[in-house]
Every structure is written in structure tokens, then in C-alpha cells.
Amino acid sequence: MALKDDLLVQARYLALVDTGKPKQANLRRAISAAYYALFHLLVEDGASALGSKLSNLGKSRVRRAFAHAEMKMVCSQYAKGHASTSMQPQIAMLLTFPIHPDLRMVASIFLHLQEARHLADYDISCKFSRMSTIAVIDKAVLAFKLWKAVKATVHAQLFLVDLVLRKSWSRV
Numbered sequence: 001m002a003l004k005d006d007l008l009v010q011a012r013y014l015a016l017v018d019t020g021k022p023k024q025a026n027l028r029r030a031i032s033a034a035y036y037a038l039f040h041l042l043v044e045d046g047a048s049a050l051g052s053k054l055s056n057l058g059k060s061r062v063r064r065a066f067a068h069a070e071m072k073m074v075c076s077q078y079a080k081g082h083a084s085t086s087m088q089p090q091i092a093m094l095l096t097f098p099i100h101p102d103l104r105m106v107a108s109i110f111l112h113l114q115e116a117r118h119l120a121d122y123d124i125s126c127k128f129s130r131m132s133t134i135a136v137i138d139k140a141v142l143a144f145k146l147w148k149a150v151k152a153t154v155h156a157q158l159f160l161v162d163l164v165l166r167k168s169w170s171r172v
Helices: 003-016 024-050 056-063 068-080 101-122 130-150 154-171
Strands: none
Touching: 003 024, 003 130, 024 056, 024 068, 024 101, 024 130, 024 154, 068 101, 068 154, 101 130, 101 154, 130 154
16 A cells, blocks of 8 residues: 555544544544645655656655645645636646636645644644544545546646646746
């Protein structure tokens, strides 16, 4: 199994491992694993799209170019589904609007999972329930399904390029 799939399995396992009241550490790690599952799904497909002829080392280096903050910025724009003033004109001119609804949902779920991961990893005052944690994991699973349905579209391929090249578009 690929890392992204292992992370989804691990997330579910951690959410369910405790009998009785679950440990906050397990719930927090489950949320983090769910986010990273989606992160690695997009990064893996993005690296493949950008460097299909590269060696494994080359693809590994492309994967390292993806940054969480830029991915958040891109996802926030694609989740809106329309050309916004904050979208780089260099990418907006390549897209047709509205953005495919499944892609919009993947972008929205990415944002939700990233926010949940930040809470789980950094806000110790926040308490998580097993049900809310499973809901986060289920969102990741839904994103995987939606991505599978939409990843071959032009919108999705441009989305992957935008995820990694967001800072570079201004130089084009």
C-alpha cells in the first residue's frame, strides 16, 4: 500500500483503538494522519503529473516542492469555484468556470482537514470526541473518492500544477 492509503488506515485505527473513552493523543494523531493522507494523495499525483518521466529520486524532489501554506491558498480559491480577484490571472486564464464541483469539494475538504490538523497538533485546550474524529476521517475518505473521479480532468491537472507552482505564476 502507498503511504496515503496507509495513513488513512492508521487514522481509522487510531480513532477506534481505545475501548471506552478514547485517548486524546490517539484522536489527535488520527486527525493528523487523515490530513496527511489527503496531502500525500495530492502531492503524489502532482509529482507524477509534473515529472512522469523522472526517476524516483526526481519525483521525490518534486514532492518536496509542495508547501502546506501555498496548497491552502490554492485550495481556498478552487473551493470558491469561480474566478476571484485573488486567483493568479496566469492560472485563471487557463481555467473554465465554474470549477468542477468534485474538485471544489476536494479543495474544501483539504482546507477543513488542514484546520482540524492544526487544532489537533497545536491547540491542547481543544478536546476531540471519537465521533468528531471519525467525521474528519470520513471527509478524507470522501476526498479520495471525489479525487479519483475528477483527477483526469483539465481542472484537476491545472489544480495540481497550481498547488506546486503558485508562487511562480507571477513570474510567467
